[in-house]
Structures are given as C-alpha cells and as structure tokens.
Amino acid sequence: MTEKDFFxxxxxxxxxxxxxxxxxxxxxxxxxxxxxxxxxAQDISSDIDLPEFNRATMDGYAVRARSxxxxxxxxxxxxxxxxxVEMGEVPTVSVKxxxxxRIATGGMLPxxxxxxxxxxxxxxxxxxxxxxxxxxxxxxxxxxVGEDLRKGEKVLSSGSxxxxxxxxxxxxxxxTHVPVYRQPVVAIISSGDEIxxxxxxxxxxxxxxxxxxxxxxxxxxxxxxPLYLGIARDNLDELYNLCRRALAEADMVLISGGSxxxxxxxxxxxxxxxxxxxxxxxxxxxxxxxxxxxxRSNKKAVWGLPxxxxxxxxxxxxxxxPALEKIGGRLEKELGKVREIPAVLSRNLASVQGREDYIRVxxxxxxxxxxxxxxxxxxxxxHTMVKADGLIRIDRDSEGLDKGTPxxxxxx
Amino acid sequence: MTEKDFFxxxxxxxxxxxxxxxxxxxxxxxxxxxxxxxxxAQDISSDIDLPEFNRATMDGYAVRARSxxxxxxxxxxxxxxxxxVEMGEVPTVSVKxxxxxRIATGGMLPxxxxxxxxxxxxxxxxxxxxxxxxxxxxxxxxxxVGEDLRKGEKVLSSGSxxxxxxxxxxxxxxxTHVPVYRQPVVAIISSGDEIxxxxxxxxxxxxxxxxxxxxxxxxxxxxxxPLYLGIARDNLDELYNLCRRALAEADMVLISGGSxxxxxxxxxxxxxxxxxxxxxxxxxxxxxxxxxxxxRSNKKAVWGLPxxxxxxxxxxxxxxxPALEKIGGRLEKELGKVREIPAVLSRNLASVQGREDYIRVxxxxxxxxxxxxxxxxxxxxxHTMVKADGLIRIDRDSEGLDKGTPxxxxxx
Numbered sequence: 001m002t003e004k005d006f007f008x009x010x011x012x013x014x015x016x017x018x019x020x021x022x023x024x025x026x027x028x029x030x031x032x033x034x035x036x037x038x039x040x041a042q043d044i045s046s047d048i049d050l051p052e053f054n055r056a057t058m059d060g061y062a063v064r065a066r067s068x069x070x071x072x073x074x075x076x077x078x079x080x081x082x083x084x085v086e087m088g089e090v091p092t093v094s095v096k097x098x099x100x101x102r103i104a105t106g107g108m109l110p111x112x113x114x115x116x117x118x119x120x121x122x123x124x125x126x127x128x129x130x131x132x133x134x135x136x137x138x139x140x141x142x143x144x145v146g147e148d149l150r151k152g153e154k155v156l157s158s159g160s161x162x163x164x165x166x167x168x169x170x171x172x173x174x175x176t177h178v179p180v181y182r183q184p185v186v187a188i189i190s191s192g193d194e195i196x197x198x199x200x201x202x203x204x205x206x207x208x209x210x211x212x213x214x215x216x217x218x219x220x221x222x223x224x225x226p227l228y229l230g231i232a233r234d235n236l237d238e239l240y241n242l243c244r245r246a247l248a249e250a251d252m253v254l255i256s257g258g259s260x261x262x263x264x265x266x267x268x269x270x271x272x273x274x275x276x277x278x279x280x281x282x283x284x285x286x287x288x289x290x291x292x293x294x295x296r297s298n299k300k301a302v303w304g305l306p307x308x309x310x311x312x313x314x315x316x317x318x319x320x321x322p323a324l325e326k327i328g329g330r331l332e333k334e335l336g337k338v339r340e341i342p343a344v345l346s347r348n349l350a351s352v353q354g355r356e357d358y359i360r361v362x363x364x365x366x367x368x369x370x371x372x373x374x375x376x377x378x379x380x381x382x383h384t385m386v387k388a389d390g391l392i393r394i395d396r397d398s399e400g401l402d403k404g405t406p407x408x409x410x411x412x
Numbered sequence: 413m414t415e416k417d418f419f420x421x422x423x424x425x426x427x428x429x430x431x432x433x434x435x436x437x438x439x440x441x442x443x444x445x446x447x448x449x450x451x452x453a454q455d456i457s458s459d460i461d462l463p464e465f466n467r468a469t470m471d472g473y474a475v476r477a478r479s480x481x482x483x484x485x486x487x488x489x490x491x492x493x494x495x496x497v498e499m500g501e502v503p504t505v506s507v508k509x510x511x512x513x514r515i516a517t518g519g520m521l522p523x524x525x526x527x528x529x530x531x532x533x534x535x536x537x538x539x540x541x542x543x544x545x546x547x548x549x550x551x552x553x554x555x556x557v558g559e560d561l562r563k564g565e566k567v568l569s570s571g572s573x574x575x576x577x578x579x580x581x582x583x584x585x586x587x588t589h590v591p592v593y594r595q596p597v598v599a600i601i602s603s604g605d606e607i608x609x610x611x612x613x614x615x616x617x618x619x620x621x622x623x624x625x626x627x628x629x630x631x632x633x634x635x636x637x638p639l640y641l642g643i644a645r646d647n648l649d650e651l652y653n654l655c656r657r658a659l660a661e662a663d664m665v666l667i668s669g670g671s672x673x674x675x676x677x678x679x680x681x682x683x684x685x686x687x688x689x690x691x692x693x694x695x696x697x698x699x700x701x702x703x704x705x706x707x708r709s710n711k712k713a714v715w716g717l718p719x720x721x722x723x724x725x726x727x728x729x730x731x732x733x734p735a736l737e738k739i740g741g742r743l744e745k746e747l748g749k750v751r752e753i754p755a756v757l758s759r760n761l762a763s764v765q766g767r768e769d770y771i772r773v774x775x776x777x778x779x780x781x782x783x784x785x786x787x788x789x790x791x792x793x794x795h796t797m798v799k800a801d802g803l804i805r806i807d808r809d810s811e812g813l814d815k816g817t818p819x820x821x822x823x824x
Contacts, residue, residue, distance in 0.1 A: 032610070032625055033625065033628055033638070033640070036628075036629035036632050036633060037632070037633065050794075051619070052614070052616060053616055053617055057720075057790065057791075057792055086605070087604060087605045087606040087646065087675075088604070088605040088606030088607070088615075088617055088618050089605075089617055090615075090616050090617045091617075104675070105719065105720070106604070106606055106619070106719060107606075107617075108616065108617035143790060143792060143793070147790070147793065148792075148793045148794055148795050149794075149795060155795065155798070156798070162629075163629065163633075163824065164626045164627075164628075164629030164630045164633065164725065164824075165626065165725065165794060165797035165798050165800070165824065166798060167625050167626055167628070167629040168622045168623075168625065168626035168629075168721055168725075168794045168797065169794055169795070169798055170625075171610045171620055171621065171622045171624075171625040171626065172610075172619075172620055172622045172794065174610050174611065174612075174613065174620055175610075176610060176611045192499060192500070192518070193498070193499045193500040193501075194499040194500030194518055194519075195500070198444070198583045198584075198586050198587075198588060199586065199588045200586075201586065202464070203500075203502075204464060204465055204502050204520065205465055205500055205501055205502045205503075205519075205520035206500050207463070207518070207584075208583055208584055208586055209583065210580045210583045210584045211580075212583075213444055213445065213579050213580065213582075213583040214576045214577065214579055214580035214583065215576075216445055216448075216576075216579070217448035217574075217575065217576030217579040217580075218576045220448050220449070221448060221449065221575075221576065226445070228445070234499065263499075263516070307517065307518060308469075308517070309580055313576065313577065313580075341753040341754070342753070342754055342755070342780075342781075342782050343754070368754075368818050369754075369818075370754050378469065378555060378559070379469075380469055380555055380560075381555070381559065381560045382462075382560055382561075382577060382580045382581055382584060383560050383561055383567065383581070385577035385580065386567070386568070386577050386578060386581055388577070406780050406781075412575065412576075412577065
C-alpha cells in the first residue's frame, strides 16, 4: 500500500458539514459602543413599545382628520390654532373638532388628534386661524405607539452580526451593554526549515514567514484574534510542543505547513499524536488547497494548511473562515455567506472534472455589468493576490465556464 | 424673501465633489500585525527580487529539461540521482546533463538545473537511478528569481486599503512596521430637547439617543473613531460650545440634528457662527436626506444630519462615508466604492423626477440571481433597517424602476 492510498480526498461540501460539529466559544458582555461587528449571544426582545407615544413624522399641525374632510385649494377648511406642542414635553393642550395644534417632527400627538397636516398644506391667517388646503387621512404623518417595535416582540436573534442598525435598536431599548460571543483566538504555527521571521534577512534559499502574517490578517477580518506562536523547524518535538501550547491557549489552530509531501506527512504525524486526536480530513478535492488537513484535538479544530501562501488564502476563505464564524457564534445559515457578489465571467475558463477550481479574478465595471476577469500567473505568486479582487469557483462536475457565465465572486 | 428661498438644494454629485476638497489626516506607523484594514500612507517598492532564487513549485527532481526531451511512458529517460536539496539550504550539488537531484516544493534549484520533473512523472529504480516518463520544458515547475516581485518595482500604492494579501507582500519585504493614515476621529453631537441618554428611561414624549450610537457604529465600520460629545439641548450656546470642542478634538463633526424645521435653522445658525465658517451645502436633492447641511469650519467638515435615524443612515452611507474615507487617505477612485453589489429588482418601484431616491431592500437568492426586494414601512422605522440588507438608488432623471431592472445595492 503506497502513501497515495491513504490520501482519501474529501469534498468541500463534506468539510463544510464537519465544521458545524465544533462548538461555539463562550460569551462576554461589551459596552454597546464597542459591539459593532460582533456576534450577538442572546435573543433580544423589546421591553417597550417604540415609539411609546403617537409621534408626528412631519412638521405641521395636529388635527382630527375628520375636520379636514373635503378641504381643497379652492375651499380650504378653517381651524382654530389651539396652541403648540413643545419637543420632549407632554402636550398641555388637547385637540377638539375644528382645532389645530402646531407640532414638529418627533413631537407627541396631543389628545384628540389623530393626524398631522403638513406645513405645506396649511397657512396661518393670523395667530389663531389656520387654513388647510387638503384632506388628511386618519394616522397620516403619525407613527403609532408600538409601530416600530412592539413590547414583548423578539427584535434581534442570537447569532446575528451587530450592524449599526442593530446598535440603533439596542440603543432604543436602553441596552448600554450587550451579550456577545467572545472573539475566537486562533493560534498560528509556521513550520519549515526554510522559514525565517520577517524581521530577519532571509539567506539564499530561505523565505520570510509571509504566511503567518497573511493568515493573521485573514483571522482579524473574520472576527478572530490571531496568536502568533512562531516557527517550528522540521522537528517532530518542536511542532508537537507548539501544537500543545496552541491547544491550551487558543480556540483553533492553524499550521502553516511546509509545502512538500514529506513536510505534510510530518504535520500529519504530529496531529495524530495530539491528545484525543482524530484526523477528520486529509486532502480536499479543490484546487488550490488539495493537501489541507483538518484534525480535532481536545474538541478543537487543528488545520494543516498548504505551504503556498496563495493556496493557504483560498483554503482560509472557503473552509477556515466559515469554521471560525461557526465557533464565533454566527448563525449556521450565514456561515461564509458574507462578501460574495455576483458578476459575469469575462472569458472562457477550462477546468478538470472531479475537483473544484478557485480562480483569482479582478472585478471590472462594464456599463451596468460587473465583469470577473481571471488573473493570469503562476498560482504561487502573491502579487496575483494583490491584483485580485476575489475568487470564483468552478464546480466539481464542470469542465469549465464559458465567457458570459454568471459567477459569484468571493471578495478577497 | 421667505425661508424656503434660501434652501438651494445641492445634487449628491456636487456634494461628492465638495468632499474631495477636504484634506487628509496625518500619518502614523503601526506594527504590521495591526495594520489590516488600514490605509497605506506611502508607496511601497520592493527592495528585493522575490523569490531571490529559482524555486521549485512542485515536489520532484531538478533536471536539465533538455535531458528529458523525448521521454515517454514507453521510452523513459534514465537519470543518475546526484543527491538532494535540503529545504532552507543552498544546494551543495549541481546538475549535469543526465543527472537529477531530489527537490521539494519551495526548494532552491541547484546550479545547472532549469526544470523540475514532478514525482508523479518519475520513478526511482534504485538509490542512484531514476526513470522519467515525460518531457519537461525549461522553467517548468520553477518560479524564477524576481518572478513575483522585482527589485525596485512599485508594488503597493499609497491610499490603498491593506488587505491580508498586502500584509503578505509587506511581510515578504520584511516590513515589520507600516506607515498608515491615522484613523479620523469623528465627533458626534446629538441635539434636541426630546433626546435623553440611552441609560435613562425616556419620559413620555422623549426618546433615547438612538442616532448617536447608530452613527458611532457606522463611523467604526468606515475606519473612523467615534467621539461622543453628548446631547445639546435646543439652546444656541450649548450647541455652539459643543461644536467648538468637537472642532478642537476631532477631524470631522456630525450633528445629529433635531428633526423639525426650527431645529434645523438652529443648527444652521450655530454653524454659520463657527470660526472661519462656510456653509457649503444646505439641502441635498435626495430622499431621504434632503435637510442635510455641510459646512466647513477650521478646514474641517461639519455635517448637520437629518433627525430620523433611518434618514441619517442613508446620508451617512452616500455622503459621510466617502467623506470620511477621503480624509482617511483612501484613493479617490475608491471612495464609497466598497460594499456595492449588483442585484435585480423584484418589483416595480415608482419615484419622482428631480431627486434621487434611496430604497431599503432585502437580498434574496433566486437560483443564480440575487433579487433586491424593497422593504415596505414608514421611513422612520428602525426595524425596517434591521430587516434591510442594503439600499438601492433611483436616479434623479428616472420616474421609477421596472421589475427586473439591474440595480446596485449599497450594503448596510
């Protein structure tokens, strides 16, 4: 039995099912002002009606709608101005038939009024008399009690991302502090005898540790906190010890592996020896990214990533990011869904059946269309990633895509 | 002359030209690991060739391509295995005609070799003898010196956003620290007698300060740092003093204005009285957002925003965000360009010529299409923003959009 027989390649779909089996990190409570972009850890119900009073939504006059019926430019209805509503104060006047009270947007409707006539449709003849030129319907230019949020109603769901508008709802409910999922800590271990820290000048045949820093950026943009554990030389004990430390200090572990077959076997051997270890995936049917390994140890995900930085980035976007979002508390239906945008392929692309291909593209506006323009160049070149706006996917069962095909672009 | 005659409405296009006249904030230097998402403040040129040596991009054997010519499954070429290349070390062997040297992905090509034969296309007969089954072309599976980045070449531009791949390039160049633009500080002043801080229970007719917190979230997501200055009651001096403080401490000022005509005049009066003040915009031909004010004082932008939170959000997305990006150092061609995605309108929408309309939409996948589904409900309701994924724009010269029209969705 050769080494290749062990290489039972998993589909991306299966990997994405496996990542759902990892548990979420714990929770913490944050001041509202620091919670944007974080994941809500509890359902939020409204404990008030919003608004708590009938509010004017236009500047004008609070009236009984019925008193305006039939009013027109030619035959204005006449009203007695009974006073005005001060902002932030409960009106001291009430409105009877044929009376109008001045009110500004956001003001509280006085008793008796059910409608607001816009300034534009009225004219004060003197301090006490108003002409109205248009019929108003009941509740016109009025936001009713509870029309925005109703007391007892569930308004936000646990697992959703907190955007500015969710901040707005939480502020309206007086939530100065918010329960959120903690940001997952993701350990990064680089491995390989040829890798040197970025502050060192690499000797001839050596390379700076590009991958760890690139992965760190990806982790931050995916809501995690990177924990750099340094470089393990090609030495079983060194890698094993860094993995143990990573499992103790982090919620997920990335090994930015040596890129050769030997180095990968080496990572596999270390992963198999970790406490309570299970190799879930050893090879994925995508390109680039085939040599990816996923293991579980102490209930945590440990990834062995391809050594080429461009391949590692693709694997991060299509597998690691959804996994990170999953343990970070995101709703399952939203995993990996962010940052995909539709475009149209600019030229024919060939592919091989039986594996998913990921192709770097640049987005170019062309009239009302957005074109996805494949970027040429060898797969290992980082400058091609700098030129790229995103990735497109060619399905396993496809032999390629024709020019003009609609594609979804995963933004990089 | 009535008050309305002063209301010279500006087009959004003109506002977007005006925001380009504000200057950028200063710069700072950050550790590379903290720079993701920030704006690069200098052009970066490569001071090295990357790679600095010819690298193998596959596991296999380094050879002279010419020695493999004519090789096939039926007629393999025979090679002498002359040694192997260790990762991270300069090869001690060289390759002569008919010789092969073991090499792993990322290894440095030995002298004399110009090509790599993949493991899959070769078989070692014994320790010293290799069969090769396929012709290799010169430079096959080799990344040449300088093929990724060339010494002296400009690789990153000042004003571009630092994504993980830019981090990768900076790491490859050994840039442990990065010059970036400082994050603009944006002061937020709420105004209005009806507004109470969010930790207070609003009395009947009062409202919690939803806008300040919503704007704070928007500022953070746009690369700024919010500075909450609290609530100014409807009192000229109070608002004036807060504006002076804002201009001293921040790079831009947002006044989350009272929503009534009176309150807006009030804001205008205060803005006119600020040092070196110039009112640039008083009213914009968009809906919602018409009552927006933009002033310049001490060379800084001061915005008077509409009082309805939903309107303020729209104004932020279409005007304030690009302005914030501009002073934050973003390239002009990229201002406000992020986060727009194409979709197709799900139903007919009416509009009024002469102003731009912004409509909240939910995005719904339908087969390969992404549908933009307008969200109904009064404009002031914050729950409609929670349900929304984005905004679509109806042009000034349009009377509406038909179902099926391609639209760009500004993600919320």
